[in-house]
Amino acid sequence: ACNGSNGSRAHVNLPEIKFTKLFINGEFVDAVSGKTFETIDPRNGEVIARVAEGDKADVDLAVKAAREAFDHGKWPRMSGYERGRIMSNFADLIDQHSEELAAIDSLDAGKLFSLGKVVDIPSAARMLRYYAGAADKIHGSTLKMSRPFQAYTLREPIGVVGHIIPWNYPTTMFFMKVSPALAAGCAMVVKPAEQTPLSALYYAHLAKLAGVPDGVLNVVPGFGPTAGAAISSHMDIDQVSFTGSTEVGRLVMQAAAASNLKPVALELGGKSPLIIFDDADLDVAVDLARFAIFTNKGEICVAGSRVYVQEGIYDEFVKKSAEKAKGWVVGDPFDPFVQQGPQVSKAQFERVLTYIEQGKKEGACLLTGGKSLGDKGYYIEPTIFTDVKEDMVIGSEEIFGPVMSLMKFKTIDEAIQKANSTRYGLAAGIVTKDINVANKVSRSIRAGSIWINCYFAFDNDSPFGGYKMSGFGRDNGLAALEKYLQTKSVVVPLVDTPW
Ligand code: ADP
Numbered sequence: 152a153c154n155g156s157n158g159s160r161a162h163v164n165l166p167e168i169k170f171t172k173l174f175i176n177g178e179f180v181d182a183v184s185g186k187t188f189e190t191i192d193p194r195n196g197e198v199i200a201r202v203a204e205g206d207k208a209d210v211d212l213a214v215k216a217a218r219e220a221f222d223h224g225k226w227p228r229m230s231g232y233e234r235g236r237i238m239s240n241f242a243d244l245i246d247q248h249s250e251e252l253a254a255i256d257s258l259d260a261g262k263l264f265s266l267g268k269v270v271d272i273p274s275a276a277r278m279l280r281y282y283a284g285a286a287d288k289i290h291g292s293t294l295k296m297s298r299p300f301q302a303y304t305l306r307e308p309i310g311v312v313g314h315i316i317p318w319n320y321p322t323t324m325f326f327m328k329v330s331p332a333l334a335a336g337c338a339m340v341v342k343p344a345e346q347t348p349l350s351a352l353y354y355a356h357l358a359k360l361a362g363v364p365d366g367v368l369n370v371v372p373g374f375g376p377t378a379g380a381a382i383s384s385h386m387d388i389d390q391v392s393f394t395g396s397t398e399v400g401r402l403v404m405q406a407a408a409a410s411n412l413k414p415v416a417l418e419l420g421g422k423s424p425l426i427i428f429d430d431a432d433l434d435v436a437v438d439l440a441r442f443a444i445f446t447n448k449g450e451i452c453v454a455g456s457r458v459y460v461q462e463g464i465y466d467e468f469v470k471k472s473a474e475k476a477k478g479w480v481v482g483d484p485f486d487p488f489v490q491q492g493p494q495v496s497k498a499q500f501e502r503v504l505t506y507i508e509q510g511k512k513e514g515a516c517l518l519t520g521g522k523s524l525g526d527k528g529y530y531i532e533p534t535i536f537t538d539v540k541e542d543m544v545i546g547s548e549e550i551f552g553p554v555m556s557l558m559k560f561k562t563i564d565e566a567i568q569k570a571n572s573t574r575y576g577l578a579a580g581i582v583t584k585d586i587n588v589a590n591k592v593s594r595s596i597r598a599g600s601i602w603i604n605c606y607f608a609f610d611n612d613s614p615f616g617g618y619k620m621s622g623f624g625r626d627n628g629l630a631a632l633e634k635y636l637q638t639k640s641v642v643v644p645l646v647d648t649p650w
Contacts, residue, residue, distance in 0.1 A: 163254060163264055163485045164254075165254065165258060165485075166251050166254040166255050166258065168199060168200040168255070168349060169353070169356075170349070170352035170353050170355070170356055171187075171200050171201065171202045171203060171349075171352065172202075172203045172352070173203045173205050173209055173213070173369075173370065173371050173372065174352060174355035174356070174368075174369060174370040174371075175209065175212050175213045175216055175369050175371070176212075176213075176216035176219075176365050176366045176369065177216075177359055177364075177365025177366065178365075179352075179355075179356075180203070181203050182203040182204050182205055182206065182208075182209050182373075183206070183208035183209055183212070184204070184206060184208065186203075186204040186206075187201040187202060187203055187204055188201065188202055188204045188345065188372075188373075188374070189201055189202075190202055190259055190345075190346070190347070190348055190349060191346075191496065191497075192258055192259075193260070193261035193492070193493040193494060193495055193496060193500075193528060193529045194261065194483055194484070194492070194493055194527075194528045195527045195528050196497065196527060196528065196529075199258055199259065199349070200349065202348045202349070202352075202372050203372065204372070204373050204374070204378075205342070205371035205372055205373035205377075205378040206373055206377045206378055206381065207377065207378075207381040209371050209373070209378070210340060210342075210371055210373075210378055210381035210382055210385065211381070211385075213340040213369035213371050214311060214340055214385055214387050214388060215387075216338075216365070216366035216369055217311040217338035217339060217340055217366055217367070217369055218311055218338070218387055219366055220338040220364060220365065220366030220367045221308070221310055221311050221337065221338040221367075224338070224364055224366060224367070225364060226336060226338060226363075226364050226367045227308050227336035227337070227338075228336075230287065231286035231287030231288070231289060231334070231336075232286070232287040234283075234286045234287075234333065234334065234336065235283035235284060235285075235286035235287055235334070236283070237361055237362040237363055238279050238280070238282065238283035238286065238330070238333055238334065238361075239279070239280055239283045240360075240361035240362055241279055241357060241358055241361035241363065242275075242276040242277070242279040242280045242283065243276070243361075244357040244360055244361055245272060245273075245275055245276040245279070245354075245357060246272075246273065246276045248353075248357070249268050249272040249273060249276075250268050251353075252267075252272045252322065252350055252353060253267030253268035253271065253272050254267075254268075254485075255349045255350045255353060256271065256272075256321050256322055256347070256349075256350050257484045257485055257492070258349075259321065259346070259347040259348075259349045259350065260318055260319070260321055260346070260347045260495050261448065261484050261492035261493040261494065261495055261529070262320075262447060262484055262492060263447075263484045263489065263490070263491075263492055264484055264485045264487075265487045265489075267322075271320065271322050271323055272322060274323065275322045275323060275325070275326040277611060278323075278326045278327065278330050278611050278627075279326060279330045279333075281330070281611040281612070282330040282331050282333065282334035282632075283334065285331075285334050285629060285632060286333075286334040286335075286336075289306050289334070289335065289632065289636065290306060291303055291304030291305050291306050291638065291639075292304050294640070296642075299644060299645045299646075299648075300642050300643065300644055300645060301642070301643050301644075301645050302640055302641060302642040302643070303640075303641055304638050304639065304640055304641070305638070305639040305641060306636045306637070306638060306639075307336075307636065307637045307638075307639055308335045308336035308337045308635060308636060308637070309335070309337060309389050309390045309414075309634075309635050309636060309637050310337060310338075310388075310389030310390070310637075311337065311338050311339065311340070311387060311388050311389050312332050312337045312338075312339045312340075312388065312389060312390045312391065312392065312635060313339070313340050313341075313342070313382035313383065313385065313388045313390070313391040313392070314328035314329065314332070314339060314340070314341040314342065314391075314392050314393075315342050315375075315379050315382060315383070315391065315392070315393045315394070315395065315403065316328060316341065316342065316343055316344060316351075316394055316395075317344050317394050317395045318343075318344035318345075318346035318347040318450075318495050318496075319447060319450040319451060319452070319495065319551075320447075320451075321343060321344070321347040321349075321350045321351065322350050322354075324394055325341065325343065325350070325351050325354055326354075327394075327626045327627065327631070328341070328392045328394075328626070329341060329354075329368065331631040331632045331634070331635055332392075332634075332635045333363070333367070333368070334632060334635075335632055335635035335636050337390075337635050338366060338367045338368075338369075339367070339368055339369065340369045340370075340371060340382060340388070341368070341369065341370045341371070342370075342371050342372065342373060342378050342379055342382055343370065343372055344395075345372065345373065345374050345375070346495050346496050347495070348372035351370050351372070352370055352372070354370070355368060355369075355370040375399060379399075379403075380402070380406060383402070383403040383406035383407050383410075383415075384406040384407070384409065384410040385410065385411075386410055386411045387411075388411075388413055389413055390413055390414050390415070390416075390634060390635065391403060391407055391413055391414075391415045391416075392415070392416045392418075392624070392626075392634060393415060393416070393417050393418070394417075394418040394419075394452070394626075395419065396419065396420055396549075397419040397420045397549075397575075397620050397621070397622075400417040400419045400622055403415055403417065404417065414634075415624075416616075416622070416623065416624025416625075416626075416634045417617075417622035417623060417624060418452065418577075418615075418616055418617060418621070418622050418624070418626060419452070419575075419577075419617060419620065419621050419622040420452060420549040420551075420575055420577070420620070420621060421452045421453055421454070421456075421549060421575045421576075421577030421578060421617070421621050422456055422457060422546075422547065422548070422549055422573045422575045423453050423454060423455050423456060423457070423575070423577055423578040423579055423580070423598065424455070424457045424458075424459055424569070424570035424573075424579050424580070424596070425439070425440055425443050425455035425457070425458045425459070425579070425580035425581075425582070425606065426459045426560075426566045426570055426579070426580065426581050426582070426592060427440065427458065427459065427460045427461065427464070427468065427582040427583075428461050428563075428566075428581075428582060428583035428585070428588060429461040429462075429463035429464050430583055430584045430585060431464065431582040431583060431584070433464055433467060433468065433471065434471070435582075436460075436464075436468070436582045437468060437471045437472050437475055438475070439580070439582060439604075439605075439606055440455060440458045440468075440472060440555065441472065441475050441476065441479065441533075441555075442606060442607075443455030443458075443580060443606040443607070444456055444458070444553065444554070444555040445476070445479055445490070445491055445533050445553050445555075446607065448491050448492060448493070448494055448531070448552065448553050449503075449550065449551060449552040449553040449554060450494065450495060450499070450551055450552065451607075452549075452577055452621075453577050453578035453600065453607065454551075455555075455578075455580050455606055456549070456550060456554065456555065456556060457539075457541075457546065457556050457558065457570075457573075458555055458556065458557050458558065459558050459559075459560050459566050459569060459570065460557065460558070460559060460560070461559075461560055461561070461566070462559055462560070462561050465559045468557070469518065469537060469557060472518070472535055472555070472557065473518050473519045473535060476519045476520060476533040476534075476535055476555075477519060477533075479491060479533045481524055481530050481531075481532065481533070482530070491530075491533065491553060492530075493528045493529040493530045494529040494530070494531060494552060495529070496529065497529060499529070499551065499552070500523070500529035500531065502550075502551075502552075503531055503550055503551070503552030503553075503554065504523060504531065506544070506545055506548070506550045506552070506554060507521050507534055507545075507554060509544050509545060510536050510539070510543070510544070510545035510554075513543040513544060513545065514538070514543075515536040515537070515538050515539045515540075515543060515545060515546075515556070516536060516537045516538045517534070517535075517536055518535040518536060518537050518557070519532075519533070519534065519535050520532035520533050520534030520535060520553070520554075521534050531552060531553055532553070533553045533555075534552075534553055534554045534555070535554075535555045535556075535557055536554065536555070536556050536557065537556075537557045537558070538558075539556035539557070539558055541569060541572045541573065546558075547573065547574075549575070563588060563591060563592065566592065567591075567592060567595045567596065570592075570596055571595070571596060571597055573619075574619055574620040575598075575617070575619060575620055575621045576596075576597045576598040576599065576617055576618030576619035576620070576621045577598055577599055577600065577616075577617045577618075577621040577622075578598050578599065578600040578601070578602065579592075579593075579596045579598045579600075579601050579602070580601075580602045580603075580605070580606045581593060581601065581602070581603045581604070582603075582604055583603075583604075589603045589604075597618045597619060598617075598618055598621070599614075599615060599616045599617050599618055599621065599625075600613070600615055609627065610627070611627060611628070612627070612628050612629075613627055613628055614626070614627055614628035614630035614631070615627040615628070
């Protein structure tokens with residue numbers, strides 16, 4: 152049963168917070184303004200630490216350092232092999248500190264410690280190694296010209312890049328952006344989310360220990376409209392990668408256009424469908440649907456927030472889902488038996504509860520959950536609505552919390568039509584034993600990732616990003632390197648050559 156924030160069985164020493172200042176040009180420094188902000192423990196609303204608050208003046212200093220490191224430093228000029236070796240060192244250091252790093256993210260973001268130490272943190276190290284291995288395989292091509300010229304392309308690092316990252320996966324998002332940019336030879340300024348700045352600062356420290364030259368990786372915590380906007384509008388930043396809400400993605404793109412027309416890559420919101428056909432193994436499908444929405448307390452851009460179930464198994468599915476949701480254990484993220492920690496912040500907690508109220512008002516049926524849990528911290532019951540329509544607020548907007556909408560469908564075409572009736576297009580899941588159905592649906596859905604008989608099946612080598620208003624540009628895979636590279640054509644006339 153849900154145990155709220157009480158009755159913790161956690162036996163973890165909370166981490167000591169060692170890094171709370173901005174990391175610029177290889178040094179931890181105070182903000183120019185001297186200001187700091189609080190980062191809060193979502194288990195109880197208490198202050199974990201005060202962190203230096205970066206703003207435009209600090210972003211300017213970080214960009215200056217990155218500019219110097221890129222324009223004159225050795226990072227973009229050393230061999231890809233050497234960059235890869237340093238990135239591998241960085242990965243090893245992450246593995247050596249995995250428990251401490253997982254604990255920092257649990258404390259800062261309310262993420263499960265049990266998952267962090269075996270999934271999030273080791274995956275970050277693996278991601279670094281994946282791109283470390285790519286660093287010495289970046290090359291252009293020889294071109295076949297229609298005139299007597301010889302031409303080839305050079306792949307050059309794009310320059311100084313800005314990374315604006317969200318709070319739901321502080322570690323994964325950091326390395327999704329930083330790893331390919333390092334491999335490409337870029338210098339960078341990273342702004343972690345104001346809710347979760349702590350692990351990014353630790354990674355800055357590890358990067359320096361690993362041998363990343365000063366100025367290549369700068370970390371400037373701060374707020375969105377100040378530090379974030381200073382990055383997206385900066386005249387000396389050559390590219391910005393952003394993960395966050397569609398609303399803020401639009402602001403980032405506007406600022407980029409209004410300043411120096413820097414290219415942007417946006418990984419934005421989602422309202423991802425999970426479509427379950429009659430032939431599915433019912434218990435497996437119920438578990439998958441629960442996993443797809445309640446993992447990480449629903450704070451996942453690809454969460455399977457709209458679950459479409461075919462009519463033959465719908466009633467049974469609803470019954471079992473309600474039972475299973477009640478058995479999902481909510482509580483202290485350091486407790487190894489807990490499956491769902493607190494929402495990241497008071498603001499998110501209130502936002503999710505407001506959506507739940509809205510759902511009730513709009514006439515959706517609250518099957519289970521719907522309330523906060525415990526008397527402190529930001530815990531919410533796993534919540535399921537039925538009879539949700541795609542034009543309701545809860546059926547169309549990203550809730551970013553543990554709220555599932557369960558809906559019924561009859562035919563394949565109806566499922567496809569409903570799944571696509573969203574302005575988002577980040578991911579979708581399909582559960583069926585029929586390969587022809589899986590093929591038809593996967594090719595009909597306009598979304599960047601399709602998971603057949605699985606969910607959240609991320610891999611370093613599998614490009615990830617959005618269709619429609621879920622953004623553009625790809626993280627992961629060799630595709631992510633493209634964002635951090637320029638292509639230059641070099642052409643020379645051929646004089647008196649045999650071919
Ligand atoms: P969420 O709604 O999930 O909190 P946001 O899109 O608000 O996500 O935030 C994602 C990241 O974007 C955070 O690092 C945040 O500080 C930053 N951000 C917020 N507003 C702006 C802005 N106007 N310009 C640039 N970055 C911003």
